[in-house]
Amino acid sequence: MKRKNTIVLTAILALSTLLAACGANTTDKGGTDTSTGGTNPPTEKTKLSIWHNFSGDDLRAKAVRAQIDKFKAAHPEVELDAQAIPPDGYRQRLKTVAAANEMPDIFYTDSGTSIEEFYSGGLIQPITSLLDKNPDWKNNFTPGAFEPLSFDNQVYATPLSGSATSLFYYNQSLFDQANIKVPTTWDELMAAVKTFKDKKITPIALGNKAAWLAQSSIMSSLGDRVTGTEWFLKATKQDGAKFTDPEFVQALTYFKGLAEAGAFQEGFNSLDNTQMEQYFIQGKAAMMIDGSWALTNMAATGTKEQLEQVGIGVIPSIPGGKGDPNSISGGPGGGLALSKKVTGKQLDAALDLIYTVSGPEGMNALAHSNTLLNYNIELDTTKVTPLFLKAFDLYKTVKLTPVYDAYLTSAGTDAINNGLQELLMGGKAEATAKKLQDAEVKARTK
Template identity: 60%
Template sequence: MRKNLIFGLVFILVFSILAACSGDKKAGNSKDKGNEKIKLSVWHNFAGDDLRAKAVRAQIDKFEKDHPEVELDKQAIPVDGFRQRLKTVAAANEMPDVFFSYSGSFTEEFYDGGLIQPITDLWEEKQEWAEKFLPGSKEIFTYDGEIYSAPVAMSATSFLYYNSELFEKYDVKVPTTWDELMTAVKVFNENGITPISLGNKAAWPAQSSVFGVIADHVTGTDWFLKAINNDGASFTDSEFIEALGYFKQLVDEKAFQDGANSIDNTQAEQYFVQGNAAMMINGSWAITNLASSVSKEELEKIEVTVVPSIEGGKGKPNTMTGGPGAGFAMSSKVEGKQRDLAKELIFAIAGPEGQKAIAESESLVMYDVDIDKSKVSDLYYKAFELVKNVNFAPVYDLYLSSAGGDAINQGLQELMLGGKPEDVAKKLQDAQSKAVAE
């Protein structure tokens, strides 16, 4: 009897201890759960050591420091593999929560697939911030009235860079009309100076930097947007063949150096800087390249303006190709508190502080920010002041299908080798109409 009593007491004691331990464990779990970090992932392609990449990563790091409640998975993926990585996870519907997305068809594909969600509420909540974006900033990321990104980059692809020393030496007027441009071409050729430096080995520079803006001057933007969708316009229309004719005129008048299809864009930049060419039609990326690779004396000779308009053309004057280059988007799966934090992360990068940091890294932004001139080159400052007052036209390869983009790139190379505008136009129309129909 006594044994049974002792055994019973021991059993009760052990059971109580175990119950207490279990209770403590449950309480501990509850406490841990309350302190559990919210997971958030962000992917971008700012993996390099350039100033812009460092500026963007610094804004992300600051967000992480300011939000200890967040477990942030940061993936900086090299540019060359970034697009493919995103397309791979998109196919499996496993998008990162926040990610860097290029404007145009790239973002549109994610929208069509239901993979991203609007951040219109961020734009509405931050009115003072939203009002300082340059015209066209939100439109390219707007679908069915909702805004899906906030741009942190400007893709300006057709600056006309010119060597002021050479223009002064040969008494050439900086061109504001097509006829003045052709006069400049003639004078520089007569004096043994290449008029326009071009490196078209990769095929896209002639299209993205030179032809696109010429074509918009002739056809206007509305015509192009109809043509890419086979909506009442065709690339075999007379105005497009006329635009190709203006490009061919540059070729026939020897505006570009011999072998332009055999040298790359970097070689073309150096050819221009060395004084071998009087002009260069190139993108905003050239500013960063030149600022980091040439002497202050060489840089001081370089001025920047727009490609001159064409009399009788349907495009707006003072226009260059470009606009918002890319911004950060949000996965459609993000919700609740995680979504609130994702919005804060996007604002941390694309907000006033982030825009200023990116701008002062010698990278153009679609935002009216006050820049500390001591932190940037004179060339960059001139370019940034210029783009505040220009009209932007679509960059062809951002809107055409992949097949259409290849067709115009290859077609322009053919024109530079003696091809006919009509043949180039037909190949582009065939490629684009087939892509639209699929």
């Protein structure tokens, strides 16, 4: 027994001597190295970056940023670099970093061609595992919601909104004062344009500074009215239809006719989307053709009286048109995509962030920010505007037709965007059609 105690004591003394000799390994409670006076480095954080274009003061943008902030507060172990980039320059910035293969870890991308190009370039990875892990969330999306965001049976993003790009907004008070009815045909629209023009009231508000709005909100729907959806899809595939065909030139001619009739306010190519919506909600224009995003923008800035006088419908029908007159361009919106480079702890954190923004809580916040969704949710009507409810009801009753930039290549989208700006300034419909046709052929035959 005595020998055993001696052996234990000898071991303890030897250990004490060893620890004293290796004093570099001991620290005080404050983390100070007692042998060198230095400080141990803190546990290294997981770095994560996210880019998105929800940069404005509208309710939807605030809802998305609030969910990102919630993730940040709940994950102190993550060093989050969140960049909110204005929409007008967002797609170009993504193209620039994509060309250099320097994508952010998570980024918002539009559905259709935009996300397809990131997929084809090998820049993103699927989030199917996140959906499978949360079946209640996955199964609550409406049928077809994942279609324009999926490739080879894998989902690469979930839609943060239901895209309706061509809602026809009108100021009922101004129509009542002019003693004319809201137009449902093209002839009635052109007559209304003349009446308001004569009364020194802007007929249709337009903000096409970034060049995408005329294409996405007006031409996508107007073109479908003339050509029909089947023709457009064939033209995008260059399979039995071309953008130089007479029906598309005719659609461009209808668009140009609006500018020639003085339908838009002066300086429409120098006003951005948000400025256009403010111009309309303030009663300076009788009509506006814009997307569902205007609902959340106007809800954030318009007064109760201003919002109450706004009605919502569809673009007037075209005589002899091949398209469905009870339709709007739209479909599932874009979502958060995940860079292929993200792995390990960074991947776990990234999936958590995507779920925080796009999961059930995020969907609920978006719905009550006056945002249309491809997601089933119980809406508290006291928390949204009556204007949103009008759009919500309309969205359920119309046919959705393609948004041009969701199907055209990037080069084709640039060609039609720039071509429409030129057309508004007096360019020729045939020249715009040829530019689009040439850009699509070149992009698709590389």
